[in-house]
Amino acid sequence: MKQELYDLADKAIKIAKAAGADDCRVSINGERFVEISYRERRPEGIKEATSRGLQVEIFVNKRYSVQTTSDLRPQALKSFIEKAVASTRLLEEDPLRTLPDPRYYQGRQNIDLKQYDPEYKKLTPESRHNFVRAIEESCLAKGGDKVISVTASGYDSYSEQAHMASNGFDGYVEYTAFYGAAEMTARDEGNRRPAEYNVAIAINRKDLPRAEEIGAEAAARALSLLGAKKIKTETLPIIIENRVAGQVAGGLLQAMSGRSIQQKQSFLADKKGQKVGSERLTLIDDPFIPSGLGSRTFDGEGIAAKKMTMIDAGVLREFYIDWYYGRKLGWEPTSGSPSNLVIPPGIRSVKEIMKDLGRGIFVTGFIGGNSNSTTGDFSIGIIGQLFDKGEIVHPVSEMNIADNHLKFWPRLVEAANDPYTYSQMRFPSLVFDSVVVSGI
Amino acid sequence: MTNMSRRSFIKTGAAAVAGTIAASSFLPKGWPALADEKNGGYFEQGFGISDELCRKVLSEALSKGGDFADLFFEHTISNFLILEDGKVNRASCEVALGVGIRTVKGDQVGYGFTQDLSEKAMLAAASTAATIASGSGQKPAAKFVPLKTKNYYPVTTLLSSVPLESKLPLVQSLNEKCFSLSPMVRKVNIMFHDQEKRLLIVTSDGLKAEDHRPLSFLQSTVVAEKNGRWERSGWNFGGRREFSYYTPALVQELAQKSVDRALVLFEAIQPPAGEMPVVLGPGVTGVLLHEAIGHGMEADFNRKKISTYCTMLGKKVAEPFVTIIDDGTVPYLTGSINFDDEGTPAQKTILVDKGILTSYLHDRISARSYGVKSTGNGRRESYQHYPIPRMRNTYMLAGEASPEDVIKAAGNGIYVQDVANGQVKIGEGDFAFYVSQGRLIENGKLGAPIKDVNIIGNGPKMLANIIMVAKDFEFAQGGGGSCGKGGQGVPVGFGQPTCLVKSLTVGGVRG
Numbered sequence: 030m031k032q033e034l035y036d037l038a039d040k041a042i043k044i045a046k047a048a049g050a051d052d053c054r055v056s057i058n059g060e061r062f063v064e065i066s067y068r069e070r071r072p073e074g075i076k077e078a079t080s081r082g083l084q085v086e087i088f089v090n091k092r093y094s095v096q097t098t099s100d101l102r103p104q105a106l107k108s109f110i111e112k113a114v115a116s117t118r119l120l121e122e123d124p125l126r127t128l129p130d131p132r133y134y135q136g137r138q139n140i141d142l143k144q145y146d147p148e149y150k151k152l153t154p155e156s157r158h159n160f161v162r163a164i165e166e167s168c169l170a171k172g173g174d175k176v177i178s179v180t181a182s183g184y185d186s187y188s189e190q191a192h193m194a195s196n197g198f199d200g201y202v203e204y205t206a207f208y209g210a211a212e213m214t215a216r217d218e219g220n221r222r223p224a225e226y227n228v229a230i231a232i233n234r235k236d237l238p239r240a241e242e243i244g245a246e247a248a249a250r251a252l253s254l255l256g257a258k259k260i261k262t263e264t265l266p267i268i269i270e271n272r273v274a275g276q277v278a279g280g281l282l283q284a285m286s287g288r289s290i291q292q293k294q295s296f297l298a299d300k301k302g303q304k305v306g307s308e309r310l311t312l313i314d315d316p317f318i319p320s321g322l323g324s325r326t327f328d329g330e331g332i333a334a335k336k337m338t339m340i341d342a343g344v345l346r347e348f349y350i351d352w353y354y355g356r357k358l359g360w361e362p363t364s365g366s367p368s369n370l371v372i373p374p375g376i377r378s379v380k381e382i383m384k385d386l387g388r389g390i391f392v393t394g395f396i397g398g399n400s401n402s403t404t405g406d407f408s409i410g411i412i413g414q415l416f417d418k419g420e421i422v423h424p425v426s427e428m429n430i431a432d433n434h435l436k437f438w439p440r441l442v443e444a445a446n447d448p449y450t451y452s453q454m455r456f457p458s459l460v461f462d463s464v465v466v467s468g469i
Numbered sequence: 470m471t472n473m474s475r476r477s478f479i480k481t482g483a484a485a486v487a488g489t490i491a492a493s494s495f496l497p498k499g500w501p502a503l504a505d506e507k508n509g510g511y512f513e514q515g516f517g518i519s520d521e522l523c524r525k526v527l528s529e530a531l532s533k534g535g536d537f538a539d540l541f542f543e544h545t546i547s548n549f550l551i552l553e554d555g556k557v558n559r560a561s562c563e564v565a566l567g568v569g570i571r572t573v574k575g576d577q578v579g580y581g582f583t584q585d586l587s588e589k590a591m592l593a594a595a596s597t598a599a600t601i602a603s604g605s606g607q608k609p610a611a612k613f614v615p616l617k618t619k620n621y622y623p624v625t626t627l628l629s630s631v632p633l634e635s636k637l638p639l640v641q642s643l644n645e646k647c648f649s650l651s652p653m654v655r656k657v658n659i660m661f662h663d664q665e666k667r668l669l670i671v672t673s674d675g676l677k678a679e680d681h682r683p684l685s686f687l688q689s690t691v692v693a694e695k696n697g698r699w700e701r702s703g704w705n706f707g708g709r710r711e712f713s714y715y716t717p718a719l720v721q722e723l724a725q726k727s728v729d730r731a732l733v734l735f736e737a738i739q740p741p742a743g744e745m746p747v748v749l750g751p752g753v754t755g756v757l758l759h760e761a762i763g764h765g766m767e768a769d770f771n772r773k774k775i776s777t778y779c780t781m782l783g784k785k786v787a788e789p790f791v792t793i794i795d796d797g798t799v800p801y802l803t804g805s806i807n808f809d810d811e812g813t814p815a816q817k818t819i820l821v822d823k824g825i826l827t828s829y830l831h832d833r834i835s836a837r838s839y840g841v842k843s844t845g846n847g848r849r850e851s852y853q854h855y856p857i858p859r860m861r862n863t864y865m866l867a868g869e870a871s872p873e874d875v876i877k878a879a880g881n882g883i884y885v886q887d888v889a890n891g892q893v894k895i896g897e898g899d900f901a902f903y904v905s906q907g908r909l910i911e912n913g914k915l916g917a918p919i920k921d922v923n924i925i926g927n928g929p930k931m932l933a934n935i936i937m938v939a940k941d942f943e944f945a946q947g948g949g950g951s952c953g954k955g956g957q958g959v960p961v962g963f964g965q966p967t968c969l970v971k972s973l974t975v976g977g978v979r980g
Binding site: 432 | 558559561581584655699742774853893897899901903920924925976
């Protein structure tokens with residue numbers, strides 16, 4: 030299929046050039062996926078499709094636009110691109126909008142990121158159904174008489190992407206993805222029906238937990254929320270569970286983008302080289318992790334990927350600068366978007382840490398909330414477990430934390446030894462000191 | 470990838486300028502503006518989708534049995550136009566074309582979609598959908614009867630016929646207005662979005678429904694500086710609106726709101742933390758209803774007994790002055806639909822009637838399961854998804870109090886003005902909404918501005934705690950409201966009079 034996508038990309042570039050574009054960049058993606066969900070021991074939904082899309086970015090007369098279509102019939106595509114070039118001419122001039130200098134394409138690592146799992150081809154309708162059935166069964170078994178409803182699902186996909194730019198870039202990737210998940214709703218007092226889910230995503234089938242573990246963990250998580258209540262507003266240490274730690278870190282990342290900085294919407298804009306977190310906060314962007322969900326050798330603009338330490342022992346070192354905002358700011362481009370993000374794990378388990386903390390909250394989920402990238406203020410609802418000297422006291426709900434990132438990350442006191450690998454954000458559980466947790 | 474979580478979420482404005490902007494029309498010339506019966510509909514004329522072809526594909530979808538099957542054809546053109554640093558220097562356009570084919574057996578769904586509208590590709594997708602059933606084949610109806618409904622968003626000029634040359638001055642004028650209002654304004658981002666969605670639904674039980682759904686909004690984001698401090702805010706207007714909606718007076722109002730909202734933040738504080746009375750101002754705060762009750766009333770969650778509301782139908786959940794409605798028929802509002810994405814005509818559905826829980830929000834599957842008629846809430850993001858029960862425009866009817874009296878009655882608490890986003894856990898009924906702007910209430914009077922605070926509550930508890938409703942009902946006139954559920958986003962609207970909730974948990978910063 031690689032050649033077919035390349036031919037199509039090449040054709041799109043030729044059409045754009047013939048229509049007068051000075052330059053253009055084309056990305057084509059194709060995907061085949063199957064998704065199955067089960068409830069009450071029978072399929073609830075079966076969904077399957079093959080799809081394609083083409084995106085063309087047009088640079089004409091110092092003007093820029095980006096156009097996407099799923100209508101790839103030859104005449105329709107030709108007409109689409111020609112009209113796109115014509116309409117782009119009507120925009121206002123912006124000389125900084127160009128393709129990247131081709132020297133940034135250089136230095137691409139020639140390594141196998143192991144993004145395609147040959148096991149994909151061996152999947153059958155039967156094996157897919159069996160996987161989901163096993164997830165459902167284990168969730169039902171673990172949930173026992175507390176089960177109100179269990180939904181289990183499985184997903185697999187094969188995707189490929191071809192990228193081509195008129196100033197000498199081309200790149201191709203193919204990758205597989207597998208996903209297993211379950212959600213359970215549990216019987217509780219009154220009208221409360223606590224629900225929790227568990228999901229694992231991986232590039233390789235063998236990297237997923239066993240179906241039985243996926244289902245049982247979903248049930249365990251739902252059961253752990255039985256009897257949740259809120260406590261008095263209090264200042265406590267909190268541990269944010271590995272799988273959800275990325276949600277809070279998202280508030281930092283938002284402020285690290287070139288656009289946020291150039292548009293004066295970043296509280297980190299003038300903090301390069303300064304402390305923004307405690308010594309425990311090291312954030313690495315590592316595009317080369319084998320089978321990592323965010324692994325790549327080039328980014329969306331074709332810029333060769335490199336490993337970067339974004340925050341080093343609390344000191345902000347790098348931003349996500351794409352070609353355009355780099356030119357606007359007069360800065361070197363790094364990359365416009367994160368690949369895999371790593372916070373190095375610590376040595377102790379969450380359990381051990383809990384023992385030392387006294388009273389605190391283990392945050393296992395968030396609800397609502399937002400983060401203001403201009404000021405760094407954030408406020409977000411939490412779901413989790415109140416603990417005391419290592420023992421769980423009871424689950425908490427209807428509670429919230431609010432802080433400012435520049436005051437919050439300096440209170441990161443420890444990272445646990447449990448990096449989460451089913452995400453682009455491979456974070457361990459994170460421990461923060463003295464957080465105002467609002468409740469009653 | 471599918472989002473397993475039932476923690477449905479919402480946002481009231483467009484996402485930050487994420488990779489998108491607006492260009493012009495790419496409709497091939499000569500395509501019909503609207504369906505015309507004599508010559509066949511939009512999809513028949515443009516893509517050769519005849520009744521005969523539909524019957525063939527539906528037969529394939531029912532080749533292993535099933536209760537019914539349907540086809541959802543879609544052709545959507547979305548444009549974004551973006552102004553940054555004083556120039557309209559970025560545009561984007563996205564064209565989506567495809568058909569989704571669904572086979573339903575009881576509460577089980579088989580689904581396939583294709584972007585290729587050839588007979589061969591559609592038959593292949595139909596045979597995928599058919600696999601949900603395993604009986605003997607059924608035949609679709611011999612005739613498809615066109616659905617006739619009211620039009621809640623009539624347009625005289627198609628958005629796609631508005632040239633880029635006309636949109637540019639609109640965007641530029643808003644930028645200029647924002648800068649002219651205060652020397653503290655440092656950056657202005659403007660986004661104009663317009664979308665035309667054409668769809669055709671053909672069902673095996675003999676219905677054919679074709680719609681043209683316009684959607685547009687104009688949004689400004691203002692960044693201001695005062696004594697080295699930076700703040701950002703913005704506003705948007707829109708809905709199922711045509712271009713003529715965006716008048717100079719509207720631009721003036723939008724600029725004023727955006728700038729005022731940014732500047733007031735220099736005085737704003739984060740409020741104290743803990744439980745306190747909360748007054749919702751009129752309009753966009755209807756997000757609270759969407760989260761606190763709307764999602765929990767979606768019938769799929771109740772059919773599966775996973776909503777906290779699943780045993781409360783017919784019971785008293787609120788005071789008699791509380792009536793809450795989900796309505797697809799409000800002219801030009803973002804969540805309005807002439808019929809839903811299964812071909813059921815839109816209607817006004819009363820969720821809470823004078824305090825009594827009255828009806829869930831149904832699609833065809835849940836309606837059948839409850840033995841009632843669908844309420845016209847079967848919606849989907851696109852042809853790539855099958856429909857599920859979703860809200861349209863959700864609002865509370867006006868009461869009799871004056872807004873001042875409501876604020877006075879709160880004593881000490883929080884006044885909520887703007888809400889940016891929200892989320893709910895269906896089973897617990899716990900919900901959150903993010904207040905981007907509001908005021909403290911001190912001794913019954915509005916006090917200092919507040920910002921960036923998440924408010925948490927529990928749906929049934931909150932409903933019971935609504936103790937006063939004012940007469941100042943407003944619909945939110947923003948066009949960017951989008952609700953996410955099961956990995957699908959659909960446009961929704963809100964409305965709300967000023968009302969007082971006795972107690973909610975405010976996620977402030979001080980203990």
